[in-house]
Amino acid sequence: MAELAAPLPTWRRMAANGRVLWGGGFLLFLALVALFAPLLAPHDPLEQDLMLQYVPPFWAEKAEPGFVFGADNLGRDILSRLIHGSRIALTVAIVAAFAAGLLGTVLGLLAGYLGGWVDAVISRLVDIWMAFPAVLLAIVLVAVLGTGLHSVIIAIAVIDWTRFCRVVRAETMAQKEQDYVASAVTIGLSRFRILVREVLPNVVPLLLVLLTLEMGIAVIVETILSYVGLSIASDIPTWGGMISAGRQYVHQAPWLLVLPIVCVVLTVLALNALGDGLKDTLDPVMRK
Amino acid sequence: MSLGFLLRRLLLAIPTLVGVAVIVFVLLRIVPGDPIAMLIGPGATPADIQKLRELYGLDRGLLDQFVLYVGDLIQGDFGVSISLRQDVMELVLGRLPITLELCLAAIVIAILIGGTLAVAGVYWRGRWPEAGVDGVSGFILAIPDFLWALLFILFVVIFAFSGLPISGRLSHEIRFDALTNFYLLESLVRLRFDVFGSVLLHMLLPALSLALPLSAIIARVLKSSLNEAMTQDYVLLARVKGFSRIRIVAREALRNALVPTVTLTGVQFTFLVGGTVLVEKIFSYPGIGNMAIDAVINRDLPLIQGLVLTFAVLFIAVNLLVDMSYAVLNPRMRHG
Numbered sequence: 001m002a003e004l005a006a007p008l009p010t011w012r013r014m015a016a017n018g019r020v021l022w023g024g025g026f027l028l029f030l031a032l033v034a035l036f037a038p039l040l041a042p043h044d045p046l047e048q049d050l051m052l053q054y055v056p057p058f059w060a061e062k063a064e065p066g067f068v069f070g071a072d073n074l075g076r077d078i079l080s081r082l083i084h085g086s087r088i089a090l091t092v093a094i095v096a097a098f099a100a101g102l103l104g105t106v107l108g109l110l111a112g113y114l115g116g117w118v119d120a121v122i123s124r125l126v127d128i129w130m131a132f133p134a135v136l137l138a139i140v141l142v143a144v145l146g147t148g149l150h151s152v153i154i155a156i157a158v159i160d161w162t163r164f165c166r167v168v169r170a171e172t173m174a175q176k177e178q179d180y181v182a183s184a185v186t187i188g189l190s191r192f193r194i195l196v197r198e199v200l201p202n203v204v205p206l207l208l209v210l211l212t213l214e215m216g217i218a219v220i221v222e223t224i225l226s227y228v229g230l231s232i233a234s235d236i237p238t239w240g241g242m243i244s245a246g247r248q249y250v251h252q253a254p255w256l257l258v259l260p261i262v263c264v265v266l267t268v269l270a271l272n273a274l275g276d277g278l279k280d281t282l283d284p285v286m287r288k
Numbered sequence: 289m290s291l292g293f294l295l296r297r298l299l300l301a302i303p304t305l306v307g308v309a310v311i312v313f314v315l316l317r318i319v320p321g322d323p324i325a326m327l328i329g330p331g332a333t334p335a336d337i338q339k340l341r342e343l344y345g346l347d348r349g350l351l352d353q354f355v356l357y358v359g360d361l362i363q364g365d366f367g368v369s370i371s372l373r374q375d376v377m378e379l380v381l382g383r384l385p386i387t388l389e390l391c392l393a394a395i396v397i398a399i400l401i402g403g404t405l406a407v408a409g410v411y412w413r414g415r416w417p418e419a420g421v422d423g424v425s426g427f428i429l430a431i432p433d434f435l436w437a438l439l440f441i442l443f444v445v446i447f448a449f450s451g452l453p454i455s456g457r458l459s460h461e462i463r464f465d466a467l468t469n470f471y472l473l474e475s476l477v478r479l480r481f482d483v484f485g486s487v488l489l490h491m492l493l494p495a496l497s498l499a500l501p502l503s504a505i506i507a508r509v510l511k512s513s514l515n516e517a518m519t520q521d522y523v524l525l526a527r528v529k530g531f532s533r534i535r536i537v538a539r540e541a542l543r544n545a546l547v548p549t550v551t552l553t554g555v556q557f558t559f560l561v562g563g564t565v566l567v568e569k570i571f572s573y574p575g576i577g578n579m580a581i582d583a584v585i586n587r588d589l590p591l592i593q594g595l596v597l598t599f600a601v602l603f604i605a606v607n608l609l610v611d612m613s614y615a616v617l618n619p620r621m622r623h624g
Contacts, residue, residue, distance in 0.1 A: 128307035133562030133599040136580050140592060143584045144315060220432050224566060227434070228581055243438065247570065250445050257442055265431055272430045 013281040020281065023212075023274030030267060034086040041080035042066065045237045049075040054253045069259055072242070073249050078256070081237040082263055088231075088238045089267060092152055092222040093215040099157035100218075101211050104164025109203070111165070112172025113195050122169070126162045134159050138221055142230045152231050156218050164210055171206055175199050205282035209275050216271035223264050239264050297611050301604045308600040313357055316589050317350070361597070367590035371583070376594035380576060384598065385469035386457065387564050387575030390498070393472075393491050394560055397499035399553070402506025409507070410514040411537050421507065429504035434566040437497035441570065444493070452493060455572035459486045494571045498563050502556050509552050513545035520544070554610025558603045 014020045033040060043066075052075035055064045063070065069078035111122040138155045145151035175181065176199070184194045225231040226240020227247075239260040246257030341347045348356070360367070366376035409421035431439075441454050458464065458471065464483045468474050472491075475483035517523065518541050526536045564577035572578070576595055583591040 124303065124307070127304050128311065130558075131304055131308050131600045131603045132311075132596065133565060133603070134559075135562055135565045136584075136596060136599060139565070139581065139584050140315065140596065143587065216430075220435075224434060227566070228569070228585070230584075247438065247441070250441060254442055254446050257438060261435060261438055261442070265435060268432075269427075269430050272426075 010281065014277070017277045017281050019273040019277030021277075023270045023272070023277060026266065026270035027274065030086055030090060030270075033083055034090045037083050037087055041077075041083045042068075043077035043080045045076060045080040045084040046235060047076060051075065054249075056253070057255050057259075060255075070253070070255055072256055073245060073253070078242075078259055081242060082239070082259060084237045085239045085242060085260065085263070088149070088236065089219050089222060089264075091149070092156070093218045093267075093271075096153045096156035096160075096218040096221075097211050097214040099153060100160040100214055101164050101207060103157060104161035105168050105203070105207060107161065108165040108168025109172050109195055109200065112169040113176055113191070113199060115173075119169075122165065126165055129159075129162045132159075135221075135224060138225060139228060139230060142225055147230050147232070149232055152222055152225055155225075156221050159221075160214060160217060163214065164207070167206065167210060168203055171203050172199055175202050205278075208282065209279045212271055212275035212278060216268045216275070219264060219267050219271070294612065297608055301608060304604060305600065308597065309358065309361060310354075312593050312596050313354060316593055317353075366594035366597070369583075369588055369591040371586040371588040371591065376590050379579070379591065380594050380598050382469060383574065383576045383579055386471075386573070387561075387568070387577060389470060389472050390491060390495055390564060390568070390573065390575060391557075391561055393488075393495040394498035395502070395553075395557060397495055398502040398506060398560075401499065401503035402510060405503070405507035406510035406514055407537055407542070409511045410518065410541070411534060413515070413518075421511070425504040425507040428500050429508075431501070433497050433501055433560075433563040434570060436500050437494065437567045437570040440493045440497060451489075453490045454493060457487060457490050457574055458483065459490075462486055490573075494567050494573050497567050497570075498560050502553070502560055505556050506549060506553055510545060510549045513548050514541050517541035517545045550613055551610060554606060554613065557610075558606050561599065561602055561606065 049071070052064060052067065052071040053073060055067050055071040055075070056062055057070040057078070058068050060070075067077055067079070069082065071077055072081070107122050107125075111119040137159055141155040141158060142151045145154060181194060181198060184198050189198075222231060222238070223240035223243065226238045227244045229241075229244065231240060232238055242260040243257060243264070246253075246260060250257050338347075364377055366380070368374065369376050369379055372379060405421050405425060409418045412418050443449070444452050444454050453459070462483055464471070464475070464480065466474055471483065471487045475481070475487060514537065518537070520541075523536055523540055526540050531540075564575060565580050566577070567573070568575045568577035569581045576598060580592070580595045580599075582588075583595060
């Protein structure tokens, strides 16, 4: 007969999960790179030198020492631009995901717990929102708000709160049927207190997973907006901006396109791995 | 499928559409700057500007403007594009077939790839191909359509694959006086196989970029519902009768595993349609997605408005079709 092992504490399960380890590890690395970007970057990311135009990366024949990943169409160092680009990517990922999460969670909790007309109004709003093409809406919003970091973050939050709202609403409705909520009602706690102190903590594991996945989406949306030239001012290096330039000069210098794409893909893969790993370790249903 | 069910679904779409129209109206009225100033060049007199404001109804109150706007929408009047100086409705309807053909090609590719992966995963269950299928679909899913588009372009450039076009819709050497913008369909009907081949070839990479993320989702859902179907009694019966394993998976289990897959494919199809905005831009594909980005960059408000509404109608229509196909596939829903 199989023996039942005592359940491991949550952090031990996380530490033993391969996806959490590689996703979290890569993000920690990225966060350090972003934090110490000015120290790590070998060159000024904005310094132009037309003599260095299209210098290829180290594996090619005509590589220039000191320019590991080569230089772009204006002779700027690619590695330094990638390092500085991680700052915008991470800032947008963290701030936008939290903003979308906050908006969606509040509305989702209210809709799920209060039900009735509140739920009807919020659910209809979600339906209307889902009828917009997200990418087009993001582009239109930034065009309306004007370009800049703030606009990008606002656009992502305004568009993606529905992801949180739908899931949190469903989870709140499930939690509401639990005995602990009934007991809280019986001892006369206020609705606000039950929602914030009792229901919310039980939704947090789910929120963590959603936030991680949303960060991946935010990185992609920022890249898209930079790609169409609607993100941050052009004198700040971003991965999307580099991809956009890379597409233009793809025939002369394909590595201009390769390297920022690799950065975006790795970051998104790491965030997805972390999200899936957290789901495995935090979700009592998924966890075997 | 009962008529009542259909009517109910149609009626539910109306408030959603009205909501979309309201949001588009509000969004485009809070744009900083006078749209009229963008409409006419420098050198216009204040009298000219006033005349145009009256023409567009911009001199009236917001509520009057809204009534005017809704009235125009109901008559199918989306206004005149500022940058292209043509009727918005004509412009959008002219380009819409291009995007529709691209989306259809993409969904066919997605179903083929996703279905193959799922069947392979179930057929070799518990062995290395199954782990391979899971790994591949996880990887495909993590990368969005527009990054796939860029990766394909890189691939073509680096390996000098001159046979695969990465921009446009039809080779310049081919002359084709089309009657409609459904090139694929029209060339087939008119037996112009040179045009058909060229359009198909130009479509391949954009359609594949759009299809890949969806194919991974199809693979996942179909695989799990196939696995569930494989545990059912009728599968056991088929096994007892001595049918081959591939026949059991493809003929017996597949039919029963289709319902959840179709539902999810439909919902995800709207994301695919939304993806055309960037993928068309990247491949210089002349559909409404590409047009949308240009419209935003040119601040062409009437065109943006017409395109956003067109996309919204497409999304709602797809969801309606999904609900209907669900009712057809699942007998229990037919009279619901």
